[in-house]
Amino acid sequence: MLATMQLTRFTDLGLRVLMYVSVSAPGEVVTIAEIGQRFDAAPNHLTKVVQFMGQQGWLVNVRGKGGGVRLARPAADYRLGQIVRAxxxxxxxxxxxxxxxxxxxxxxxxxxxxxxxxxxxxxxDRHTLADAMGGGTGAVVVRLHRGA
Incomplete structure (x- = not known):
């Protein structure tokens, strides 16, 4: 059996979260519960991922009623290599x-x-979050959003 390189679940979830929130309308926030439901992720693990990404300045975490997360910058500003490294x-x-x-x-x-x-x-590093959303990926994520 051939072994393959594998990213951690933390990284996998982090990339999925960034992709999911990248298709939100400007200023719109997405709840951790919604993301967890869409990706079948445990809320406590997802919370750790989101908190870390907020500390990195990738997400804006909005607390309180109507709270959630959104991208801090446009998707084209996020280099995938920098994200995965962190x-x-x-x-x-x-x-x-x-x-x-x-x-x-x-x-x-x-x-x-x-x-x-x-x-x-x-x-x-040659690619951005916006690049990752190209092709059919963006359309699938938009459908996930609509299912919310």
């Missing part, structure tokens, strides 16, 4: 120190993996 909050792909690797100092694998990771993020 949401993933990962350390190096490989840790040569813990447990100590006997190849440390003589191995090129860590450098190669770092280059691959840099290339992955560089490719994502």
């Amino acid at each position: 949401l993933e909050r990962t350390e190096a792909l490989i840790d040569c120190a813990e447990p100590p690797c006997v190849l440390r100092g003589a191995c090129t694998l860590k450098g190669l993996l770092n280059q691959a990771e840099d290339a992955f993020y560089a490719e994502l």
Whole structure:
């Protein structure tokens, strides 16, 4: 079986939230309950994701009656690589120190993996949230909104 690279559930939800709120009318807010229902996400986990994205300045979190979330900027201002880097909050792909690797100092694998990771993020940085909403994606998300 071939292993594949996989983003965390936190990142997956974060990207879905950004995509979902990106089709809202200007100034319109979307509730966490609505997003949770649309993506079958637990409210407590979704709240953590939304709070983190608010701290990053990606979402405006409106409290109180009629509250919810909305994008802080136009979708074209969000670079996917920057978003994924922040949401993933990962350390190096490989840790040569813990447990100590006997190849440390003589191995090129860590450098190669770092280059691959840099290339992955560089490719994502070429694209915006608005790009991700292109094709049929935007239409599907709009239908999700209408189902609310």
